[in-house]
Amino acid sequence: MQAEIGLIGLGTMGANLALNIAEKGHDIAVFNRTTAKTGTFFETAGDLREKILPCTTIEEFVQAIRPPRPIILMIMAGDPVDEQIDILRPLLSREDIIIDAGNANFRDTIRRTLTLEGTGLQFIGMGVSGGEVGARHGPSIMVGGAEASYKRVEPVLLDIAAQYEGDPCCAWLGENGAGHFVKTIHNGIEYADMQMIAEIYGIMRDGLGMSAKQMAPVFAKWNQGRLDSYLVDITARVLDTEDAETGQPIVDIILDRAGQKGTGRWSAIESQQIGVPATAIEAAVAARSLSALKAEREAAEQAYGRTSPSVERSDAFLRELELALLAGKIAAYAQGFAVMSGASQDYRWNLPLPEIARIWRAGCIIRSQFLTTIATAYDGASAETNLLMVPAFVEMMQETQGALRKVVARAATAGLPVPALSSALSYFDMYRQGRGTANLIQGQRDFFGAHSFERIDKPGAHHGPWGITQL
Numbered sequence: 334m335q336a337e338i339g340l341i342g343l344g345t346m347g348a349n350l351a352l353n354i355a356e357k358g359h360d361i362a363v364f365n366r367t368t369a370k371t372g373t374f375f376e377t378a379g380d381l382r383e384k385i386l387p388c389t390t391i392e393e394f395v396q397a398i399r400p401p402r403p404i405i406l407m408i409m410a411g412d413p414v415d416e417q418i419d420i421l422r423p424l425l426s427r428e429d430i431i432i433d434a435g436n437a438n439f440r441d442t443i444r445r446t447l448t449l450e451g452t453g454l455q456f457i458g459m460g461v462s463g464g465e466v467g468a469r470h471g472p473s474i475m476v477g478g479a480e481a482s483y484k485r486v487e488p489v490l491l492d493i494a495a496q497y498e499g500d501p502c503c504a505w506l507g508e509n510g511a512g513h514f515v516k517t518i519h520n521g522i523e524y525a526d527m528q529m530i531a532e533i534y535g536i537m538r539d540g541l542g543m544s545a546k547q548m549a550p551v552f553a554k555w556n557q558g559r560l561d562s563y564l565v566d567i568t569a570r571v572l573d574t575e576d577a578e579t580g581q582p583i584v585d586i587i588l589d590r591a592g593q594k595g596t597g598r599w600s601a602i603e604s605q606q607i608g609v610p611a612t613a614i615e616a617a618v619a620a621r622s623l624s625a626l627k628a629e630r631e632a633a634e635q636a637y638g639r640t641s642p643s644v645e646r647s648d649a650f651l652r653e654l655e656l657a658l659l660a661g662k663i664a665a666y667a668q669g670f671a672v673m674s675g676a677s678q679d680y681r682w683n684l685p686l687p688e689i690a691r692i693w694r695a696g697c698i699i700r701s702q703f704l705t706t707i708a709t710a711y712d713g714a715s716a717e718t719n720l721l722m723v724p725a726f727v728e729m730m731q732e733t734q735g736a737l738r739k740v741v742a743r744a745a746t747a748g749l750p751v752p753a754l755s756s757a758l759s760y761f762d763m764y765r766q767g768r769g770t771a772n773l774i775q776g777q778r779d780f781f782g783a784h785s786f787e788r789i790d791k792p793g794a795h796h797g798p799w800g801i802t803q804l
C-alpha cells in the first residue's frame with residue numbers, strides 16, 4: 334500500500350492531525366524525528382492503524398507516499414522547517430508538494446516559496462488553528478500558495494476541517510505567505526481577546542474582590558450572550574477548575590507569566606510596518622512581555638504598594654464589564670481586519686475578508702458568534718472599510734462605548750492595569766475624531782526640521798513664520 338499523503342512531526346498538533354486525516358479515510362504515512370514517538374503514536378492509534386503507515390527513516394517515509402506526494406510538516410516553526418525541507422528535497426520528485434502547517438512567519442513562507450520556485454517542487458504555507466482538539470476533530474485551515482497546488486490537496490483539507498453549519502472552515506486565501514499571514518493575524522487577535530478577558534478578570538479579582546468560583550458563572554453567563562465564544566467559554570471553565578493537589582482554584586496556583594511564541598509579536602510588527610495601527614494587539618503583546626518581568630514587578634509592588642479592592646461590586650457594574658469587553662473586542666477585531674486589508678494591498682494577495690471571517694467561525698481559537706456578524710458585515714462592504722464604519726458595528730459601538738469608557742476610567746483610578754482595553758478605547762476615540770491634534774505635531778516638525786505642513790485653507794506645502802530658533 335502507498336499512502337495518499339504524508340505527515341512529518343508527531344507532536345501535539347501533528348499526531349492529532351494525522352489521526353484526523355486517517356479517520357476521514359485517507360491513508361497516511363507518518364514520520365517523526367524522534368522515532369520512539371512514531372512507535373507510541375502508532376500503538377495508540379487503535380482502529381485507525383489500518384490507515385497509517387509509520388516510518389522510521391525519512392527515505393522509507395517518502396517511498397511510502399504515492400507520487401505526486403503531498404507532505405505536511407507539522408513541526409516547530411523557524412529553522413527546523415528549513416532543515417526539514419533540505420533533508421526532503423533530494424528525496425522528492427517533481428510536482429511533490431511540501432505543506433508547512435506550523436505557525437511560520439509569513440516572510441519565511443514567501444522566502445521558501447521563492448527558493449523552491451523552478452525546482453519542480455511546490456510549496457504551501459498553511460495556517461492551522463484549533464489546538465489539539467481542533468487538529469483531531471476539525472481545525473480552521475488558512476491556505477496560502479499557488480491555487481493549483483491547493484486544489485490538489487483540497488479534498489483532504491475539506492474533509493479534515495471544522496464545519497460551521499455544513500460549511501468547511503478551510504479556504505485558499507492567496508499566493509505565497511497569505512495563509513500564514515492570516516494565521517498570524519488570527520493569533521494577534523487571539524492575544525488581544527485573551528488580554529482583554531484577563532483585564533476584566535483582574536478588575537473582578539483585584540477591584541471587586543471576587544473569587545475564581547464567583548467569577549466562573551459570570552463568564553459562563555456572558556457566553557450565552559453576544560460574547561459567546563470559545564475563549565469566554567474556556568475562561569469560565571479555567572476559573573471553575575480546582576487544583577488536584579491543593580484543592581484551590583487552579584487559576585490561583587498558576588504563575589502569572591505568559592509565554593509567547595512569536596505570532597502576536599509578528600502581528601504587531603507587521604501592523605507598524607504597513608502603518609495600520611493595531612494598538613490592542615500591541616498592548617496584548619507588551620502585556621505578555623511585562624508579565625515575564627515577575628521579579629521586577631514584585632519589587633515594584635514593594636516600592637509602590639499593592640492595589641486593594643476598591644470598586645463597588647454590583648450587577649450593574651458586572652453588566653458594564655460585559656459591555657466593555659464587547660466594545661474592546663470590536664475595536665481589536667476592527668484593527669486585525671484593517672491590518673489584513675492593508676497587507677492584502679501591499680502584498681497583492683487580494684485576501685477575501687468575508688471568507689476569512691467565515692472560516693474562523695468554527696475550529697479555531699477565536700471562534701465566536703461575533704465572527705458571523707463580521708462575515709455578514711463584510712458581505713455588504715468593501716475590504717477597505719474599517720469594521721467600525723459598518724452599520725451593525727456602529728450600532729454596537731454606540732451601545733457599548735460608554736461602558737468601555739467607565740470601566741477604563743474606573744480601572745485607572747483604582748490603579749488596575751487595563752492596557753488592551755484602554756488602547757482599544759483610545760484607538761476608537763482617535764478614529765472617530767474628525768479634527769485631531771496632529772496639526773500641532775506638524776507645527777513642531779516644521780519648527781525644528783523645516784518638514785513643512787499642509788494648510789486647511791489652501792493646497793501645497795507651507796512653512797511657519799517661526800523666526801530664528803532660540804535654543
Ligand SMILES: NC(=O)C1=CN([C@@H]2O[C@H](COP(=O)(O)OP(=O)(O)OC[C@H]3O[C@@H](n4cnc5c(N)ncnc54)[C@H](OP(=O)(O)O)[C@@H]3O)[C@@H](O)[C@H]2O)C=CC1
Binds near residue numbers: 346365417461
Ligand atoms: N499547540 C498548538 O495549539 C498549536 C501549534 N501550532 C504550531 O504547530 C507546530 C507544531 O506545534 P506542536 O505540535 O504544538 O509542537 P510540539 O512541541 O508538540 O511538537 C513539535 C514537533 O516538531 C518536531 N521538531 C522539532 N524540531 C525539529 C527539527 N529540527 N526537525 C524535525 N522535527 C522537529 C518535534 O519532533 P521531536 O519529537 O523529534 O522533538 C515534534 O514532532 C508549531 O509550528 C506550532 O506553532 C499551530 C496551531 C496550534
Ligand SMILES: O=C(CO)[C@H](O)[C@H](O)COP(=O)(O)O
Binds near residue numbers: 594
Ligand atoms: O496558534 C496557536 C493557537 O491559535 C498556538 O496555540 C500558539 O502557540 C499560540 O500562540 P502563543 O504560544 O504565542 O500563545
